[in-house]
Amino acid sequence: MKTAVDTSNPSTLLSHFTKQLDEINRQYHDFNKLHINIDDTGQFIQVNYTNDEDIDAALTGWLKMEQVGTYLQNYQRMFCLDPNRLDRFFNMDEATAIVPISWLRPTRKRPEGIANGFIYMRQAYQGIIPRRKPISIIPNEEKGLFDIVDGNSTYFIAKQIGIVSMPIICI
The missing domain is CATH 3.30.720 (Signal recognition particle alu RNA binding heterodimer, srp9/1)
Structure with missing residues (x-):
């Protein structure tokens, strides 16, 4: 109201x-x-x-x-991007789980990938391009977290947007 x-x-x-x-x-x-x-x-x-x-x-x-x-x-x-609308950013049909972003550990950081990824995240949110696939991860038992295999740039962008949980696929 x-x-x-x-x-x-x-x-x-x-x-x-x-x-x-x-x-x-x-x-x-x-x-x-x-x-x-x-x-x-x-x-x-x-x-x-x-x-x-x-x-x-x-x-x-x-x-x-x-x-x-x-x-x-x-x-x-x-x-504006609503960080609570994961369904606007990601293809949720493919997600096996949604985990707190604090459980994820990036394995690389490419500034160019992050810059391009932000454009793709915005376009996916607006429905201009298909929604992004969930982040691919593997468990890191030593750290008690999940290492990001594919989706490192998406992870950094999600943090900037204010997303607190991410859809993942374990590979």
Whole structure:
């Protein structure tokens, strides 16, 4: 159930937009962070972002207050990844189990693989490409964990997104 927002009070509306932006910035795990600018009259808002190099750029022109909420909802639908929706990232039919991510131990880390993997994870989540296969693991009895055989980049991306459990296949 959505909470009603008092659209007649600009400060209440701004507070609501700030909460929406905080949630988007929490969910959106790329380098850009959204923020809003308010014009001198207090009637129009511009949605901007700051990238990892601290470059500030506008995402929108000046929007009326009533347009901002719709823009942010659409932005969130398009770009934010819900770490609780494993079924949006992974082909769950193939999974033999779901284990806490803390039980998994990566065996390699390739920056290029991680960068590409993030794109694939986002596209799988959005339904653009097929969902990812579960991580392939083997038990590491010495450490009491599971070593990742295939899916190391996916593991690192899942940690960035905030996924706490992963689907696995024991090989």
